Amino acid sequence: MTVISILIVSFNARADLERCLESLHAAPPATLHDIVVVDNGSADGSVTAARRWPGATVIEVGSNVGFARANNVGIRASSGTNLLLLNSDTIVPPGAVDRLLAELEHHPDVAVVGPRLVDGSGRAELSFGRMIGPFNELRQKRLARSAAVDELTKHRQYPDWVSGACLLVRRADAEAVGGFDERYFMYAEDVDFCAAIRARRRRILFTPDVEVVHLRGRSAASAPAATRAAYRRSQLAFYEKHHPRWAPLLRLYLRLRGQI
Numbered sequence: 154m155t156v157i158s159i160l161i162v163s164f165n166a167r168a169d170l171e172r173c174l175e176s177l178h179a180a181p182p183a184t185l186h187d188i189v190v191v192d193n194g195s196a197d198g199s200v201t202a203a204r205r206w207p208g209a210t211v212i213e214v215g216s217n218v219g220f221a222r223a224n225n226v227g228i229r230a231s232s233g234t235n236l237l238l239l240n241s242d243t244i245v246p247p248g249a250v251d252r253l254l255a256e257l258e259h260h261p262d263v264a265v266v267g268p269r270l271v272d273g274s275g276r277a278e279l280s281f282g283r284m285i286g287p288f289n290e291l292r293q294k295r296l297a298r299s300a301a302v303d304e305l306t307k308h309r310q311y312p313d314w315v316s317g318a319c320l321l322v323r324r325a326d327a328e329a330v331g332g333f334d335e336r337y338f339m340y341a342e343d344v345d346f347c348a349a350i351r352a353r354r355r356r357i358l359f360t361p362d363v364e365v366v367h368l369r370g371r372s373a374a375s376a377p378a379a380t381r382a383a384y385r386r387s388q389l390a391f392y393e394k395h396h397p398r399w400a401p402l403l404r405l406y407l408r409l410r411g412q413i
Contacts, residue, residue: 158233180247219338267315317343
């Protein structure tokens with residue numbers, strides 16, 4: 154039985170995807186695993202590159218269907234008891250996957266585990282937080298730009314969400330909430346997913362004992378205007394679902410700023 158299915162969604166990020174797959178093959182998890190690459194209609198040879206790696210299943214969606222939907226495709230196509238969502242712009246150090254799994258197995262009440270994410274220079278990313286809301290969103294942005302990030306990410310904690318850039322979840326929990334809400338094309342889908350899991354009285358764990366490198370934003374950088382528009386659509390969808398009283402104000406604010 155496959156213990157972990159590693160799901161990588163990729164869009165026009167061939168070099169990053171190859172680097173990610175190289176890290177997984179150079180020091181593969183000791184745990185029985187499979188790798189599923191879901192390609193969102195890349196035009197840069199990503200599919201050809203991914204198919205060169207032995208043991209990797211490549212699924213061509215044919216168009217850019219977004220992060221949430223592509224992950225759901227990968228979930229349905231995989232067989233692992235646990236699912237590791239992994240961005241194509243990550244580099245996985247030796248032993249990281251096995252240590253994440255050990256954290257999950259050690260805490261039966263935990264459904265999701267996220268590692269400490271660092272950039273190529275070792276600087277920490279604020280990859281967890283409180284539930285998104287009008288005030289928490291501002292707080293998160295301020296914290297993410299502050300000097301406190303390094304210290305904040307050194308402590309084990311149970312946040313409301315962890316980043317989907319590297320997120321380990323039990324399949325049973327993922328399926329119990331119906332996977333990812335596909336109204337989110339890109340952004341906020343991980344926060345929404347964790348909220349659905351917490352609603353079932355399951356916990357989210359952030360562990361600083363496992364580090365994964367996240368080079369961040371390579372696919373987004375290839376289409377910045379489309380990325381900004383996708384962010385705003387996801388933000389509105391999130392508020393309409395979780396904060397319906399605030400949604401009209403957010404829509405008005407974005408319209409006045411010419412962002413929708």
